[in-house]
Each structure stands twice: as C-alpha cells, then as structure tokens.
Amino acid sequence: MGAHHHPRGGIQRRGPGSHRQPGPARARRRLHEGWGPFLRRRIITVASGKGGVGKTTFAINFALALSRVAPTILVDLDTGTSSVRSTLDVEVGKDLYHFFRRGASLRECLTHLDLKMDPHGQYKNFSFVAAPRHVIEEISSMSENARWRLMAAINELPATFIVLDLRAGLDDHVIDFLPLSNSGILIFTPQHPAATLAAADIVRSLLFRKLRVVFSEHSPLFDSADGKRQHRLVNELLDQVEDVYVEQLPNLDAFLLDLEQALGDNQYVNPIRKVIHGFGVYFVLNMFNGIEQSWETAVRPFISQLHQGVSTRLNITNLGWIVQDTEIHKANCRRRPILLDQGEKQLERQGNAVMDELERLEASLIGLPAAADFQPERGPEAHDSLANLGGVDPFTAQLEVLNRMYTSRGATRVRDNFAYITHRVLHLVRDLPAEVFGQPRLLPPSAMVHHVFRKESSPGRPGRV
Structure with a gap:
C-alpha cells in the first residue's frame, strides 16, 4: 500500500545469486558480518495511545531481538512507571535520576544483562537506560x-x-520524541478498542506537527511578500481541519482539495501532498487471538479512524503480531522477559532460535514496502506480494496481509513472532531511506525547519518532505 517499487520489479538485491534462499552457515555469516554496512543507526520509538496494551513488554523483547543483529539500547521514557526495570531482574547502578540530578552521562547510565539473565551471552549487545525507581516529578x-x-x-x-x-x-x-515522517511502531490490541483509536490520534497529531513545521512563519516557503499572505491562508485552513468540530474539512484530503482549489497546484500545495502521501504508519497487534477478532476490533477501526480523520493516502504497514500467551505475563512476573525465559534443555535444542528465524525469513517480505528505487506502478510480471495490493481497497489490502501472515506464521511461538517482526524491521532499515521508518537522530523544534527543507533540496534524493 503506497509502496516504493524497484523499476524492474522485485526487491533490489545485493549481488549475484543473492535471490536464492541462503544455507544456514552462509545466512548466519551474512547476518553477523554482512548486515553491518546496510544497518545504519536508527532510533525507533514504541508508542501506544493508552496503557494496558503490552507496550513495554513488546519494547523490551523487540530490543532484545534487535540486539542479536547489532548493538541495541532500550531507553525507558515511561518515567512514571519504571516498567522496564520492573521487568528485568538486573541490578541498576545508574538511571535517569543520575543523568538529571547527579551529572552522570547517559552512557554511564547503561545497564547490561548479567550472567544470571544471559548465561550464554546471546544478548551481549543489549543494554538499557532505566527510569528512576520512584516517581520524581521533575523527571x-x-x-x-x-x-x-x-x-x-x-x-x-x-x-x-x-x-x-x-x-x-x-x-x-x-x-x-516521535519521528517527523512516520509513526514509529504503534502498539494496540483487539482487547482494548479505545487504545486502537488513540493510536490513530497519535498519527493525526504527528502529521499536523509536521505540517505546522513546513508552514511555520520561519519556513522558506513564505519568504516573499506574497508568501506572508499565503502563510495566513494555509494556517487558517490547517486550524479548521485540525479542529474536529469543524465539519467542512473532515480530514487532510479535504484540506488539500480546498487548498488546490484556492491556490492551484503550486509551491505551497506540493509540500502538503508530499507530507500526507509520504507519511508511514507502522503497527503491531499485541495479544493477537485470531484473524476475525483482530480485524473487526483492531485493524478495521484503526484504518477507518485514519481515513475519516486523517487521510486515505497514508502508507500503512502491519509489521506483525504477538500471539496471546499467558507465558508472556508469567515471564514478566518472574522479571525475565519471554525471550530470556527458557530452560537449559530448550536452549540446547533451539539455541539460536531467534537468529535462525531471521535467517530463514530472509525472503519473507509480506506487506512491506519494496526497495526505494521508486516507480509508482509495476507490470504484471511483479512477484512481490505488496505489488498486488496497490490497486485494491486499503481495507482489503490490510486484510490480505493479515491473512497471509497468519497462514505463514500464525501457529508459531511468541519467540518466532518477535523474530518475524524484527526481520521486517531490518528490511525497512536496510532498504529504504532513513526517514521512511524511525529516525537517525532526535530533533528539537529549532532544527526541524532546517532539517525538512535541507532534505527537500538535497541532490539525488526523492522529493520527500
């Protein structure tokens, strides 16, 4: 849905013969040694509209899975609950309290897993920054x-x-802390409908934040005298569409149409179109318990809310799901996350389960955007599953992705769910521009205008604002 496609069809590969399914040794070597040049630094947010959807549980295990491929740090910014340190039975030396109150550097606040938690060193590349032990209002x-x-x-x-x-x-x-051009990873669950709608509100707020940056008074779009007048018009329309009680402009599609009618297809309209049509929404279904319920109580309401209140032109990607499993809660109660919670016999039998799954799913790209050698359409010879979704109704496309994912991975363990999601994220990081998923750096508002328009004017880049 809204994907960028390779002009020759298919996913861009890295060399002759790389389309073949890799053997275990070759695949493991490529993942340990060959991913490096392609995995550039990425900050990935995990957010939810409301509590109670398993956000922190997902964030911890997702970070653990990523650490099997490259050094990964989890930062607990849910400072009112300290959920990360409550879920990991590790002694924390320094945390955000020491960063804010005692002058410690954030690097000094890193905590690694000890031998009790990671006796085989499988997660040696994982560390975390804990929130303070108790609520401190200042933090x-x-x-x-x-x-x-x-x-x-x-x-x-x-x-x-x-x-x-x-x-x-x-x-x-x-x-x-959220990216400008995408949602990061949003977590919601079929069991909490209000959280699903709240996740859609996060997308809406992010898009309006970026539009306010693009059309701020400091924007180079409005340097001319005529630009000052256009600035007022654009921002008055933005005020109307952001106000949910104004029915004339129900979403950004209506806003764009109104602006096109008022100004024509000009320098003010094009950036808005790029912001809306280029925005990526990524979600994970937690506590997944079957296609029908998840579709009716989570995915369909989420997409409906986005279409009605934001835009029908967003790029929406289902990264996967985590099956409903009581063992997840039991593992958290033991303060040993599910990816770490396995007996010695299981370790011997399945020692590299997460990595093996990543290797085996090297060619599994169901529902993911294709490599960004962007041609908007592809011929009938294309075999990438997403190419066949571009011309169908977005609801049908998402349901097809859900069904295909369930058919291929539906009966697997929680560990495999995390491996599957991690693999899909690795493809996004490796194959697409940095602004498509996550962000390379966090930006304060003072730097946002420069960042947006620097990217727009960079030679050799697509016109993504």
Missing part, C-alpha cells in the same frame, strides 16, 4: 529544556539501534 514531567538535553544525549548513545519506550498517551513527552 516524569520533564521541562522543554530537560527534554532537549535528553534528546541530545540519546543521539550520542553508542548503538546501531536505540529503542525508545515512550509513555502511553499523547502529550509533549511523547510527541517530541
């Missing part, structure tokens, strides 16, 4: 300056992947 309600200071420190952390576990809900403590 749980960070000032703007405190957030920018923390952002700068996160940008300097020594890792390929940085996973940010954000607090549930939608406020400045969440929005400021």
Whole structure:
C-alpha cells in the first residue's frame, strides 16, 4: 500500500545469486558480518495511545531481538512507571535520576544483562537506560529544556539501534520524541478498542506537527511578500481541519482539495501532498487471538479512524503480531522477559532460535514496502506480494496481509513472532531511506525547519518532505 517499487520489479538485491534462499552457515555469516554496512543507526520509538496494551513488554523483547543483529539500547521514557526495570531482574547502578540530578552521562547510565539473565551471552549487545525507581516529578514531567538535553544525549548513545519506550498517551513527552515522517511502531490490541483509536490520534497529531513545521512563519516557503499572505491562508485552513468540530474539512484530503482549489497546484500545495502521501504508519497487534477478532476490533477501526480523520493516502504497514500467551505475563512476573525465559534443555535444542528465524525469513517480505528505487506502478510480471495490493481497497489490502501472515506464521511461538517482526524491521532499515521508518537522530523544534527543507533540496534524493 503506497509502496516504493524497484523499476524492474522485485526487491533490489545485493549481488549475484543473492535471490536464492541462503544455507544456514552462509545466512548466519551474512547476518553477523554482512548486515553491518546496510544497518545504519536508527532510533525507533514504541508508542501506544493508552496503557494496558503490552507496550513495554513488546519494547523490551523487540530490543532484545534487535540486539542479536547489532548493538541495541532500550531507553525507558515511561518515567512514571519504571516498567522496564520492573521487568528485568538486573541490578541498576545508574538511571535517569543520575543523568538529571547527579551529572552522570547517559552512557554511564547503561545497564547490561548479567550472567544470571544471559548465561550464554546471546544478548551481549543489549543494554538499557532505566527510569528512576520512584516517581520524581521533575523527571516524569520533564521541562522543554530537560527534554532537549535528553534528546541530545540519546543521539550520542553508542548503538546501531536505540529503542525508545515512550509513555502511553499523547502529550509533549511523547510527541517530541516521535519521528517527523512516520509513526514509529504503534502498539494496540483487539482487547482494548479505545487504545486502537488513540493510536490513530497519535498519527493525526504527528502529521499536523509536521505540517505546522513546513508552514511555520520561519519556513522558506513564505519568504516573499506574497508568501506572508499565503502563510495566513494555509494556517487558517490547517486550524479548521485540525479542529474536529469543524465539519467542512473532515480530514487532510479535504484540506488539500480546498487548498488546490484556492491556490492551484503550486509551491505551497506540493509540500502538503508530499507530507500526507509520504507519511508511514507502522503497527503491531499485541495479544493477537485470531484473524476475525483482530480485524473487526483492531485493524478495521484503526484504518477507518485514519481515513475519516486523517487521510486515505497514508502508507500503512502491519509489521506483525504477538500471539496471546499467558507465558508472556508469567515471564514478566518472574522479571525475565519471554525471550530470556527458557530452560537449559530448550536452549540446547533451539539455541539460536531467534537468529535462525531471521535467517530463514530472509525472503519473507509480506506487506512491506519494496526497495526505494521508486516507480509508482509495476507490470504484471511483479512477484512481490505488496505489488498486488496497490490497486485494491486499503481495507482489503490490510486484510490480505493479515491473512497471509497468519497462514505463514500464525501457529508459531511468541519467540518466532518477535523474530518475524524484527526481520521486517531490518528490511525497512536496510532498504529504504532513513526517514521512511524511525529516525537517525532526535530533533528539537529549532532544527526541524532546517532539517525538512535541507532534505527537500538535497541532490539525488526523492522529493520527500
């Protein structure tokens, strides 16, 4: 859906013969040694509209899975609950309290797994920054300056992947850490319909934030005298469409149409079109318990809310699901996340289960955007599954992805679910521009305008704002 496709069809490969399914040894060598040049630094947020959807459980296990491929740091920004340290039975030396109150660097606040938690060193590339043990108002309600200071420190952390576990809900403590051009990973569950709709509200807020940046008074779009007048018009229309009580402009599609009628197809309209049509929405279904219920109570309402209140032209990607399993909760109660919670016999039998799954799914790209040698359409010879979804109704496309994923992976274990999602994320990071998924660096508002328009004017890049 809204994918960028290779002009010759199929996924762009890295060399002769790489289309073949790799043997175990060759695949493991490529994952351990060959991913490096392709896995550039990425900050990945994990957010949810409301609590109670398993966001932190997902963030911890997702970061653990990523660490099997490259150094990964999990940062607990849900500072009111300290959920990460409550789920990991590891002694924490320094945490965000020491960063804000005792002058410690964020790097000094890293905690690694000990031998008790990781006796075989499978997760040696994982570390985390814990929230304070108890609620500290100054930290749980960070000032703007405190957030920018923390952002700068996160940008300097020594890792390929940085996973940010954000607090549930939608406020400045969440929005400021989210990417400009995509949603990061949104978590919702069939058991919590209100959280599904709240996740759609996060997408809406992110898009309006970016549009406000693109059309701020400091935007180079409005440097001319005529531009000042257009600035007022554009922002008045933005005010109307952002106001949910104004029925004349129900979503950004109507806003864009109104603007095109008022201004024509000009320099002010094109950036809006690029912002809306280029925005990526990525979600994971947690506590998945079957196609029908998940579709009716989670995916369909989520897409409906986005279409009605945001746009029908968003790029929506289902990254996968985590099956409903009581063992996940039991593992958390033992303070030993499900990816770490396995007996010695199981370790001997399945020692590299996560890595083996990543290797085996090398060619599994169901529902993912294709490599960005962008041609909007492809011929009938294309075999990538997403290419066949481009011309169908978005609801049908998402349901087809859900069915295909369930057919291929539906009966697997929770560990395999995380491996599957991680593999899909690795393809996004490797094959697409950095702004398509996650973000290379966190940006304070003062840098956003420059960042947006620097990318727009960079030679040899697609016109993604």
